[in-house]
Amino acid sequence: MKKTFKPKNDLPPGSFVPLFRLLPTLAEQETGKVILEQETFGLARGAYFLVESYCFDPDCDCRKVMINVMTDSSEILATIGFGWENEEFYVNWMDDEDLGRQATGAYLEPGGIQTANSEKCLILLKKSLRDSDYADLIKRHYQSFKNKIKENSDKKKE
Numbered sequence: 001m002k003k004t005f006k007p008k009n010d011l012p013p014g015s016f017v018p019l020f021r022l023l024p025t026l027a028e029q030e031t032g033k034v035i036l037e038q039e040t041f042g043l044a045r046g047a048y049f050l051v052e053s054y055c056f057d058p059d060c061d062c063r064k065v066m067i068n069v070m071t072d073s074s075e076i077l078a079t080i081g082f083g084w085e086n087e088e089f090y091v092n093w094m095d096d097e098d099l100g101r102q103a104t105g106a107y108l109e110p111g112g113i114q115t116a117n118s119e120k121c122l123i124l125l126k127k128s129l130r131d132s133d134y135a136d137l138i139k140r141h142y143q144s145f146k147n148k149i150k151e152n153s154d155k156k157k158e
Contacts, residue, residue: 016053016066019141022148027052030137032067034128041127042120047072050125052138054145058153061146062093065138066109069121078121079112082129084139 011017020027032050039045051068064083068076083090083103091100106126108118129135 011056013057014060015056017056019052019054019145022145023141026141026144030141032128032134032137034124041123043117043124048077048121048124050128052141054142056149058146058149063089063142064103065142066112067125068113069125076113077115078118078125079109079114080106080118080122080125081109081112082106082125082138084135 018027020031031052034048034050036043036045036048049070049072051070053066053068055062055064062083063085064081067080067082069078069080070076081103083105085104087101087104089100090103091097094100094103106122106129108114108122
């Protein structure tokens with residue numbers, strides 16, 4: 001039986017935790033994977049994994065994900081943020097027009113891991129997000145992650 005990771009309660013506000021740490025079975029079954037049969041967007045042929053992380057604050061409803069684009073050798077090529085709500089939502093949520101605009105859609109995550117291939121990975125991810133099934137999958141994962149945090153939080157109060 002797999003152990004479920006329980007992040008420390010003292011994580012700084014806005015900390016993001018990988019989906020596989022809190023919901024390992026879900027992550028194992030549903031982590032995004034893109035297989036390039038030939039060089040595409042300047043990325044080499046091969047498998048690219050889209051490893052999701054979500055905000056660990058139970059009271060935060062940021063409605064975004066950070067995705068590490070990884071090779072099959074676990075090298076992180078890019079950290080990409082994706083906010084699926086409209087610009088108005090993020091401007092209001094962040095109370096900042098510039099930051100709200102930046103948080104809408106897919107973008108290279110400031111402070112995330114970036115490489116010479118990051119822009120190419122961003123193009124790849126944007127193409128993947130055009131598939132509404134993948135975008136919906138991310139939203140379901142976000143909700144499952146937040147539900148698990150609340151469930152763990154409620155257990156501690158008992």
